[in-house]
Amino acid sequence: MxxxxxxxxxxxxxxxxxxxxxxxxxxxxxxxxxxxxxxxxxxxxxxxxxxxxxxxxxxxxxxxxxxCEQLEKQICWAGRLDSSFGRWCKKRQLSVNEKNWKKYFAKKQHxxxxxxxxxxxxxxxxxxxxxxxxxxxxxxxxxxxxxxxxxxxxxxxxxxxxxxxxxxxxxxxxxxxxxxxxxx
Known part of the structure; x- marks a missing residue:
C-alpha cells in the first residue's frame, strides 16, 4: 500500500x-x-x-x-521530569529512563x-x-x-x-x- x-x-x-x-x-x-x-x-x-x-x-x-515514537517522546518526555512520562514514573516509583519509557509507550493509544x-x-x-x-x-x-x-x-x-x-x-x-x- x-x-x-x-x-x-x-x-x-x-x-x-x-x-x-x-x-x-x-x-x-x-x-x-x-x-x-x-x-x-x-x-x-x-x-x-x-x-x-x-x-x-x-x-x-x-x-x-x-x-510516531519520536513525536510521542517529544510530547510526553523531552527530558522533563514534570512531563506526563515523568509523572507516570513517579506515581509508580520508577526511574525515568529508556527501559521504563518502553513500558509507558506500549500503553499509549496515539x-x-x-x-x-x-x-x-x-x-x-x-x-x-x-x-x-x-x-x-x-x-x-x-x-x-x-x-x-x-x-x-x-x-x-x-x-x-x-x-x-x-x-x-x-x-x-x-x-x-x-x-x-x-x-x-
Whole structure:
C-alpha cells in the first residue's frame, strides 16, 4: 500500500489529518504512520472523527492523532521530569529512563492510531464531549484542561479499541487533577 497524505481514511478525513502535528513540524519529525496502522486509523476516523463531523456538520482539524515514537517522546518526555512520562514514573516509583519509557509507550493509544485530540470551531468542548459520551462507543473520552468559564478552552481526547472499548470518561483539570465523568 502506498502511504500518501491523500489516502482516504473516511469521507472527510485524509491521512494528512492523522499525520498533522505542529510539534513534528517544529522538530523536523517525520510523522508518517507505517502501513500496518492504516486499518486502526480508518477505524478511528470512521467511529470517532466522521460521526462528529457528520453530526455537527462542521469541519474538524485534529490537534493530534497519530504520533510516531519520536513525536510521542517529544510530547510526553523531552527530558522533563514534570512531563506526563515523568509523572507516570513517579506515581509508580520508577526511574525515568529508556527501559521504563518502553513500558509507558506500549500503553499509549496515539502511536497505535487509536486516539484523536480535537476541537470543533464554534462548539464548546464540553458539548462535544457530552455528545460523544451519549452517542459513540469509545475506549477513553477525556475532556482535557477545560475551564467552565471559557467554553473554547481545552480539547477533547477520544480513543477507540477495536478489541473492546472500556467507556472510560473523565476530565483532566489544570494541575493534572483527574475527575471521573464528563458532566459537573
Amino acid at each position: 502506498l502511504i500518501t497524505p491523500n489516502l482516504v481514511l473516511s469521507h472527510n478525513f485524509p491521512l494528512r489529518d492523522a499525520m498533522r502535528s505542529s510539534t513534528a513540524d517544529r522538530f523536523g519529525i517525520d510523522n508518517t504512520p507505517p502501513a500496518i496502522l492504516i486499518p486502526a486509523l480508518r477505524y478511528t476516523a470512521e467511529n470517532i472523527a466522521q460521526p462528529c463531523r457528520d453530526y455537527w456538520a462542521l469541519p474538524i482539524t485534529p490537534n493530534s492523532w497519530f504520533r 502511536p497505535k492510531g487509536n486516539a484523536l485530540d480535537f476541537e470543533i470551531p464554534g462548539i464548546s468542548n464540553l458539548s462535544l464531549a457530552r455528545w460523544i459520551d451519549r452517542h459513540l462507543d469509545y475506549d477513553q473520552l477525556i475532556l482535557e484542561f477545560h475551564d467552565p468559564a471559557d467554553p473554547r478552552s481545552g480539547w477533547v481526547h477520544c480513543s477507540t479499541n477495536p478489541d473492546g472499548n472500556r467507556r472510560q470518561a473523565f476530565r483532566i483539570m489544570k494541575g493534572g487533577r483527574i475527575r471521573q465523568g464528563i458532566d459537573d
